[in-house]
Amino acid sequence: MNKKPTIKEVAKYAGVSPATVSYVLNGVKKVSNETKKRVLEAVDQLNYYPDFTAISLSKRKSNLIGIMLPLIEDTPASVFKNNFYYTEFVSGVELVSRNRKFDTMITGVGNPEECRQWVKKRNLDGLIFLGLFPEKLYNEMKTLNIPIVLIDTYEKYTNLFSNIQVNDELGGYLAASHLIELGHKDIAFIATDLKSSPVDAKRYQGYKRALQETGIKFNEKLTYQTYDITFEHGKKVAEEILKSEQKPTGIVTVSDVLAIGIMKALQMKHIQVPNDYSIVGFDDLSISEYTTPSLTTVRQDIFEKGKYAANLLINAIESEDVEHQTVELPVELIIRQSTKAL
Amino acid sequence: MNKKPTIKEVAKYAGVSPATVSYVLNGVKKVSNETKKRVLEAVDQLNYYPDFTAISLSKRKSNLIGIMLPLIEDTPASVFKNNFYYTEFVSGVELVSRNRKFDTMITGVGNPEECRQWVKKRNLDGLIFLGLFPEKLYNEMKTLNIPIVLIDTYEKYTNLFSNIQVNDELGGYLAASHLIELGHKDIAFIATDLKSSPVDAKRYQGYKRALQETGIKFNEKLTYQTYDITFEHGKKVAEEILKSEQKPTGIVTVSDVLAIGIMKALQMKHIQVPNDYSIVGFDDLSISEYTTPSLTTVRQDIFEKGKYAANLLINAIESEDVEHQTVELPVELIIRQSTKAL
DNA sequence: TTAATTTAGTTAACCGGTTAACCGGAGGGG
DNA sequence: CCCCTCCGGTTAACCGGTTAACTAAATTAA
Structure with missing residues (x-):
């Protein structure tokens, strides 16, 4: 309807050239206080605001x-x-x-x-x-x-x-250390993809450092990769763990989503968390406080x-x-x- | 670096005017097949694609x-x-x-x-x-x-x-009917805000219709409003329910988020779901399959x-x-x- | 006093497209 | 043979801003 005013209309209203209006608005060139006031007044009266499309075209900057x-x-x-x-x-x-x-x-x-x-x-x-x-x-x-x-x-x-x-390394370290302090020695690490994800890789390093510092022997067989972050993938890896000969008692994951999937899979088989397995997530998503049991996790403020x-x-x-x-x-x-x- | 080509450069390359290029690209005016081919060829050679900012300015249409x-x-x-x-x-x-x-x-x-x-x-x-x-x-x-x-x-x-x-009315109806079929008679309804949310109001209608059709007397005291959709608000309303004299055995909610909050609050007090309370959510968020217990809910495909x-x-x-x-x-x-x- | 500089503002080209108006030539009708 | 229409294209104004170049007046320097 009532079209928005252009810079030209503002200029006419203020009795100056469009260029002057532009200069006032961008403060890029000196304009007398008197003129400045008139322009600002016009801007206010006409309810002018610039067209970003036009600015974008001429300035090559889009905001x-x-x-x-x-x-x-x-x-x-x-x-x-x-x-x-x-x-x-x-x-x-x-x-x-x-x-x-x-x-x-x-x-x-x-x-x-x-x-x-x-x-x-x-x-x-x-x-x-x-x-x-x-x-x-x-x-x-x-x-x-x-x-x-x-x-x-x-x-x-x-x-x-x-x-x-x-600080992913520290995150992995904290998660593993926590389990170690609780007396766990066989601690699995659940990553998505250690080769392609540097984030996972660093958490993995932290996890290994925690083991090393406390003299626990690192066991390759306790490392799992899901290649994706979904509840479903968490479920799948839980089943793998259950089938494996090297059973952990603690599980460190790279995501709350994975951790939740794992918990669910275990519970469906009437395996208790944390009684049978202790699980640590990563992220502290808002849901993680509301799962049953609520999830111990490494928080990052996303x-x-x-x-x-x-x-x-x-x-x-x-x-x-x-x-x-x-x-x-x-x-x-x-x-x-x-x-x-x- | 190598700036993207403009319509003028395409025009020059094809030996026509910019207007013609525009006509070819927009198919808004007749252009001979011969010329069209040359233009398209030029577009291809120069890897031309139009600048939406410019289009937006001249057409008043931004895509x-x-x-x-x-x-x-x-x-x-x-x-x-x-x-x-x-x-x-x-x-x-x-x-x-x-x-x-x-x-x-x-x-x-x-x-x-x-x-x-x-x-x-x-x-x-x-x-x-x-x-x-x-x-x-x-x-x-x-x-x-x-x-x-x-x-x-x-x-x-x-x-x-x-x-x-x-179909919110049906959603409310389905949720309540399900509980009724399971033998529940005292069914609470948890809304956010029945006055201001038409969605909630319609689900509420469906809930009431289910009661009515099966001859269960509607009890106002079993209606709760949270005024917000967060896990936390679910928790709060659960506490209200526990304090109330009119205890329901079934709970219908307008959101999975609320339902999950309620479940959590109950479980923290060692009250069992579904043994002590049956709960129905709404939405079928991806998380709802992974809570413990997994959530019965009214699914909508968001x-x-x-x-x-x-x-x-x-x-x-x-x-x-x-x-x-x-x-x-x-x-x-x-x-x-x-x-x-x- | 006059030339040089500064100040405050205007003019006009430009950004990269679109499109109304125009134009020259071919084809058709009277 | 002349006029009209249609076809396929070009020209140029325009969208709404920015900004380099310019100008006129005022100030400063010599």
């Missing part, structure tokens, strides 16, 4: 940041993969970007070309990559010439891009991670800063009901 | 749809409110909008003015409102002149906007709802269709372990 998620596929199953994690993270990003006058777009990633087109088509000012992506994509990123923040990424890229990590990522990214965008920063957020052991002294 | 969420506040608690629901929904929207060459933006809503500015600034082509918003916002919407899809909204707006509902919403919206955008559609998606009772014959 838009993109979040890349590794996979949002058609099948519900894979959409939900990790979904708790994603939501909390995205909420954090959205919050700070909104406060800082940026808008947020989300997409699943296809190939590198698709990614580049997305950025170029929309003039994206910055990008957050959540999780792990095909190698080719990282090369593509460098040619994009916009600030990029990587979350939970490969070690080798931490010098090339800003990135946010969590929401905070999202906020941090957005601030880091927008700082880089606004300051044209080329420094790459590596940030490590803390972890904390939360002891609940799923672990118990042997 | 962008917005999702409005009721509240994403600073406190983690409120961010997570409903988060499972949001994620699944947003995933669905993202999937189809990406397939249909649209991009998706998400934001929390502030006041109506903020909403209007968001739409205008970005030239948004359509909007999805998930949940309930302040009354003033709905008036604002109508003046926006873009297609809008409302999800789970007030009855009175269903003629004014396209909207997607679920992911599907998101896909449906996006398709409806984009259809409206592309066809300039002014018809408002009301869609009702089915519900289904999923019987698991949290309910048991009395």
Whole structure:
């Protein structure tokens, strides 16, 4: 209906040229106080606010940041993969970007070309990559010439891009140490993929360090990989454990989701947690306090991670800063009901 | 680096004017096959793809749809409110909008003015409102002149906007009927807010109908309202129930989240589910299969709802269709372990 | 006093597309 | 043979801002 006013209308109302209005609004060139006042008055009267599309076209800057998620596929199953994690993270990003006058777009990633087109088509000012992506994509990123923040990424890229990590090694260490203190000696480690996931690998290191420091012999047979993070995959690995000859009494996992799946599978076979098995999760998702038994876990503040990522990214965008920063957020052991002294 | 080519460069390469390239690409004006071929060839050679910002400016059409969420506040608690629901929904929207060459933006809503500015600034082509918003916002919407899809909204707006509902009445009916069949007579109903939430109100109607049809007297005292959907609020209402004189044996809730909170609170007091209380949830979130006991619930396909919403919206955008559609998606009772014959 | 510089503002090109208006040539009708 | 229409294309204005280059007036320096 009542179309929003353009800068020209504001200019006419204030009796100046459009350029002057632009200068006042951007504060990039000196304008007399008198004129400035008139322009601001006009802006106020007409309820003017600039058209980001136009700004984007002329400045090549969109006030838009993109979040890349590794996979949002058609099948519900894979959409939900990790979904708790994603939501909390995205909420954090959205919050700070909104406060800082940026808008947020989300997409699943296809190939590198698709990614580049997305950025170029929309003039994206910055990008957050959540999780792990095909190698080719990282090369593509460098040619994009916009600030990029990587979350939970490969070690080798931490010098090339800003990135946010969590003290994963310590997390693994805390989880294992907790079980050891409770008297456990046969402690399984459940990862998704130790080769491809650096996050898992570091937690694994921490786990091994805890064993070593207390003189417990590391047993390869107690390491499992699920290759995916779903409740279902947790269930499957529990069955493997039950079939194995080397039975653990304690289980360290890389995700609450996996831990919950494992607990469920055990309980369905009337095996008790924590009486028969002690289980430690990772993340401290909101659900983890409400499972039965509630889950002992290594907490990381995912929401905070999202906020941090957005601030880091927008700082880089606004300051044209080329420094790459590596940030490590803390972890904390939360002891609940799923672990118990042997 | 190697800047992406503009339409002018494509035109030069093909030996035609930019206008012709535009006509070929948009198929809006007749172009000879010969020329068309040359243009397409040039597009291919130069790897041209159009700049959406420019298109957006000249066409006043952005290929962008917005999702409005009721509240994403600073406190983690409120961010997570409903988060499972949001994620699944947003995933669905993202999937189809990406397939249909649209991009998706998400934001929390502030006041109506903020909403209007968001739409205008970005030239948004359509909007999805998930949940309930302040009354003033709905008036604002109508003046926006873009297609809008409302999800789970007030009855009175269903003629004014396209909207997607679920058969909530049936859902409430199924939940209550299930408990009645199991021999329960004292059945509590846990809503968030019966006055302001039409969704809850309809489920409540279904619940009452089930009672009535089987000749069970409705007892007002068995109705509870939590005013929010969090695990914590579930816990609180469980404590209220335990303090009440009118103890139910069955509990119908409007959300799995609430149901899980209730179960947890009961179990912490060593009260057994389903032995002492039978509980029915609503939604069938992915977690609900993995609680202990697993949750009997009324399933709605939230992911599907998101896909449906996006398709409806984009259809409206592309066809300039002014018809408002009301869609009702089915519900289904999923019987698991949290309910048991009395 | 005059030239040089600073100040405050305007003009106009530009960002990368779209599209209404225009134009020259071929074909058809009277 | 002339006029009209249709076809296939081009030209140029426009979308709503930004900003380099310019200008006129005021101030400063010589």
